[in-house]
Amino acid sequence: MRIVIDAMGGDFAPEAIVAGTIEAVKELDVNVTLVGIEDKVKAELGKYQYPHSRVEVLHAPEVVEMHEHAAVSVRKKRNSSISIGINLLKDPAYNAFVSAGNTGAVVAASTVFLGMLPGVDRPGIGLVIPTLNKFSFMIDVGANTEPKPEHLLQYSLMARVYLREVLGVENPRVGLLNIGAEESKGTDFSKEMHRILSERLSNFIGNIEANEIFSGKCDCIICDGFIGNIAIKVSEGLMESAGALIKREVKKDPIALFGALIMKKRLEDIKKYADYSEYGGAPLLGVNGIVMISHGRSSPKAIKNAIKAAKREVEHNLLSVMAGEITK
């Protein structure tokens, strides 16, 4: 198996990307191709001891910046690490692509260069989120901000396969993210989605409210990409602000500081529990290739876990199982 990595993507590229890739190569049975500005990537690689035969570097002279317009970047930068990396997947020797770069650009390039799975109109980004009851899978968290109902139906069908094949959840309970439990709640779109999912999914448990996301009430949460993106970013911001607040308050009080030191180990376990980087990247579902999108601020560990998650998708033949099930 060979996984392609966008060496130039993310706020800490190429340093964090190369570091995480090397960790993955050492820890997992996987070959990698780092795509990016060759000099820079090789300079980073020079810092590590690793099995050279398993790491390939491919030069891509252009870099898509984090805030560049997605569609424009795909059209104008054919030689970016994203475009070159994704195009490699057309060759069966390359099995998956991982990027912590511009999300919109990865979505657009994947759609244009790989095309869609039969029966799927638009790609969606899924995300494994930690809950009190292990984890849930949320889709879409940002690829499709103004979806049609059939897009969300397709996401729910793909998510069901993903949960079963990759995450080991048989017959996952699916919920629709909405602002009330009753089917009469929400926008016209929410009501239509509730009706469609009720008709088409045997394991649809109805609307779930946003305060239930982390409760583990359902295995799969369906929402449009705008709402999904807001939901995960609110969580991210709140965890950061709460962490900063706790630090600020505890530092004011020597006794509390002592208490915090005693709890340190356990607090780190808790932090780890809530840490998205533990769960690897977010799979881009619906395109005809295995693409994993990592957080722009990915640490080496997050990159390693994204590679691990991509590898799991390849091992489970996700694409062919998914294609078979969606078109049924």
Next chain:
Amino acid sequence: MRIVIDAMGGDFAPEAIVAGTIEAVKELDVNVTLVGIEDKVKAELGKYQYPHSRVEVLHAPEVVEMHEHAAVSVRKKRNSSISIGINLLKDPAYNAFVSAGNTGAVVAASTVFLGMLPGVDRPGIGLVIPTLNKFSFMIDVGANTEPKPEHLLQYSLMARVYLREVLGVENPRVGLLNIGAEESKGTDFSKEMHRILSERLSNFIGNIEANEIFSGKCDCIICDGFIGNIAIKVSEGLMESAGALIKREVKKDPIALFGALIMKKRLEDIKKYADYSEYGGAPLLGVNGIVMISHGRSSPKAIKNAIKAAKREVEHNLLSVMAGEITK
């Protein structure tokens, strides 16, 4: 000043409502009218010592249940505590209405019975949210799930008055909640809103992302009621789940438990900081009356603080200042 309280609204009514009202009467210079099923309200009142001359009870034989359809409840239950209570505001002897009941019913009844302020088409629910930098004001958090651009513009104009007059923030910085910082990001609606707010508000700072809500980057966050509701409920759910997780983990480890006990006082301060009930209810802005919506699970303290917040609005002549400014 006399404030009308929906004695039957909320998950813990009438107990918590009456308890909070009595606290308010004792602590604040305010008269109150409790509207609800007289026997039940009087039975609750019987548990307390309080200045009887300042507490009036008004019988309302019907109760709007928490999950009843809002518009139907207004049409069919003319004698509910919500309908009777809101209608009282037409009499200048009654200055404000506070309810922890069915939010949709309060919004609908306020709109129907009180009408809108001149220049405002639809009501919006504002909410004071704690941030690292004191607080921000978010509007709309659930009244108007499919607003037109002019509605959000009106919310931002009203919020500016509210922030200045009631919360003491001069020239508040206003941000539009979106999924990216650039004006090209988000839905067609987001882009149009960005353009309108840029043209019409002198202190518009542009889009803010959901992970910045708690950072204190802006004083006022504008969003549609669907997104706003999702954002606050995600926060609520995450805080609850994180709290439950911390408790669960700490209990496993005697040393961590000892640390937590040492930190208890400080952790309670932090909890208090993030506790919405400290900030009182959520003002319903745009209707021609002072209406405060409290959380369905309001504690007595939350009710007391909602009454306090309503009192502040009355004292600052919010309605006339707002009406004067919006129609300019």
